[in-house]
Amino acid sequence: MDLILEFWTRVSAVNAPPPLLTVWLTIAAAALLVLVPPVWRLTRHGITIVHEGGHGLVAALGGRRLQGIRLHSDTSGLTVSRGKPRGPGMVLTLLAGYTAPALLGLGAAWMLSRGHDVGLLWALLAALALLLVQIRNWFGLWSVAVTGALVFGVTWFGSPAVQGIFALLVTAFLLLGALRTVVELQVTRSRRGGTASDADQLARLSHLPGLLWVVVFSAVAGACLVGAARLLGLV
Numbered sequence: 001m002d003l004i005l006e007f008w009t010r011v012s013a014v015n016a017p018p019p020l021l022t023v024w025l026t027i028a029a030a031a032l033l034v035l036v037p038p039v040w041r042l043t044r045h046g047i048t049i050v051h052e053g054g055h056g057l058v059a060a061l062g063g064r065r066l067q068g069i070r071l072h073s074d075t076s077g078l079t080v081s082r083g084k085p086r087g088p089g090m091v092l093t094l095l096a097g098y099t100a101p102a103l104l105g106l107g108a109a110w111m112l113s114r115g116h117d118v119g120l121l122w123a124l125l126a127a128l129a130l131l132l133v134q135i136r137n138w139f140g141l142w143s144v145a146v147t148g149a150l151v152f153g154v155t156w157f158g159s160p161a162v163q164g165i166f167a168l169l170v171t172a173f174l175l176l177g178a179l180r181t182v183v184e185l186q187v188t189r190s191r192r193g194g195t196a197s198d199a200d201q202l203a204r205l206s207h208l209p210g211l212l213w214v215v216v217f218s219a220v221a222g223a224c225l226v227g228a229a230r231l232l233g234l235v
Contacts, residue, residue: 010118011122012119013119013160014114014115015160015163016115016164017164018164018168022165023232023234026165027172029169030173031172033169033173034176034177043173044075045147046177047075047101047174047177047178049071049128049131050101051097051098051100051181052071052078052079053069053100053127054099054101055079055093055094055096055097056081056131056134057100058095058096059079059083059089059093060081062088064081064082064089065081065082065083066080066081066134067081068080068134069131069134069135069136069140070135070137071137072137079093079097091205091206094198094205095198095202095213097198098199099178099217099220101174101175101177101178101181101221102178102179102220102221102224103220103224105171105172105174105175105178105224105225105228106227108120108170108174112164112168112232113233117168118155118160118163121155122155128147128148132144132148175221175228178221178224178225179225182217182218185197189214197210198213199211199214199217
């Protein structure tokens with residue numbers, strides 16, 4: 001019982017927000033994780049985890065049968081589900097990938113605005129644990145496990161100040177990374193023409209231009225970024 005109470009005390013702890021200078025320095029660090037190419041090639045795996053997790057979650061909620069998720073060393077991923085090849089369920093499943101990091105970032109900002117940075121980290125750990133059982137390749141298992149170990153280390157051993165900064169870093173990284181992946185999507189589409197990207201699959205399902213779906217992804221990412229900035233009192 002004492003262990004349960006201690007755990008709940010940790011999860012429900014409300015921490016004071018870091019100083020404004022620390023907030024902006026943390027956001028700047030998140031921007032470096034996204035904008036510096038050699039670093040982005042590594043950190044982009046985190047966005048891929050959320051992207052594929054978004055596909056998997058919406059597929060399951062929409063009544064599709066989730067068969068597994070694969071994460072690859074080139075930062076690509078694949079979520080396989082069975083169900084109707086057309087219809088709202090399939091459309092929402094395809095929509096979920098590129099919007100998931102931004103929406104998760106907005107939700108994280110909401111939790112941070114209420115001082116629940118530790119609760120946010122535990123929620124991320126729970127999500128990673130659920131995702132882990134759906135991974136179907138070794139690199140994916142390694143990628144999710146390492147990410148989980150990093151989050152757990154900060155959550156369990158970090159001081160309140162370190163936990164708050166790390167939670168903000170993850171939040172800013174998700175929001176900025178969501179925008180960059182949408183830009184990369186359109187660059188790839190413009191170079192290769194028709195692809196098997198989420199936007200092009202949505203185009204075939206809806207008979208609407210793939211560029212329109214890229215605009216939708218961009219609008220969601222931008223709106224979440226602005227919303228998160230307002231929640232955190234930055235604008």
